[in-house]
Amino acid sequence: MSWVNYLIYAFLAINITFNLLGSIALHRFPDVYTRLHGATKCTTFGTIFAVFAVAAHALYQLHVTGDAKYLQMTLHSFVALIALLLTNPVGAHAIAKAAHLSGYKPVKAVVDAYEEKLGGGKE
Numbered sequence: 001m002s003w004v005n006y007l008i009y010a011f012l013a014i015n016i017t018f019n020l021l022g023s024i025a026l027h028r029f030p031d032v033y034t035r036l037h038g039a040t041k042c043t044t045f046g047t048i049f050a051v052f053a054v055a056a057h058a059l060y061q062l063h064v065t066g067d068a069k070y071l072q073m074t075l076h077s078f079v080a081l082i083a084l085l086l087t088n089p090v091g092a093h094a095i096a097k098a099a100h101l102s103g104y105k106p107v108k109a110v111v112d113a114y115e116e117k118l119g120g121g122k123e
Helices: 003-028 032-065 069-101 113-118
Strands: none
Touching (some): 003 032, 032 069, 069 113
16 A cells, blocks of 8 residues: 555545534534534535545546546546635525524624624614
8 A cells, every 4th residue: 555545544534524523513513603614614624635635546546547537537626626615605604694684693692793784783
């Protein structure tokens, strides 16, 4: 087994750890906002390391075989990662805004800037 396999396993272990923490966040956190924060951050970081594992495997196979399909696989993985990095925060923001407009308030919030912006905060 080469050093690349150990690198891939390390990336996958980090991926699994972040995704497990995101799952725990969905179960343990008190409200939709903290759950959303935990799940979004953890799955984003987990996916980054999953793409690193795919890229390491593909680049190693490119080096061994010289087949260009592995370079294409690496590039497609990074394009998918960029798409995820752009859309994941936007989706989380949209869900949080919809939850707030639906009446779900943050638990133990000291300041609710969005409520103040809408004109419903204490003055």
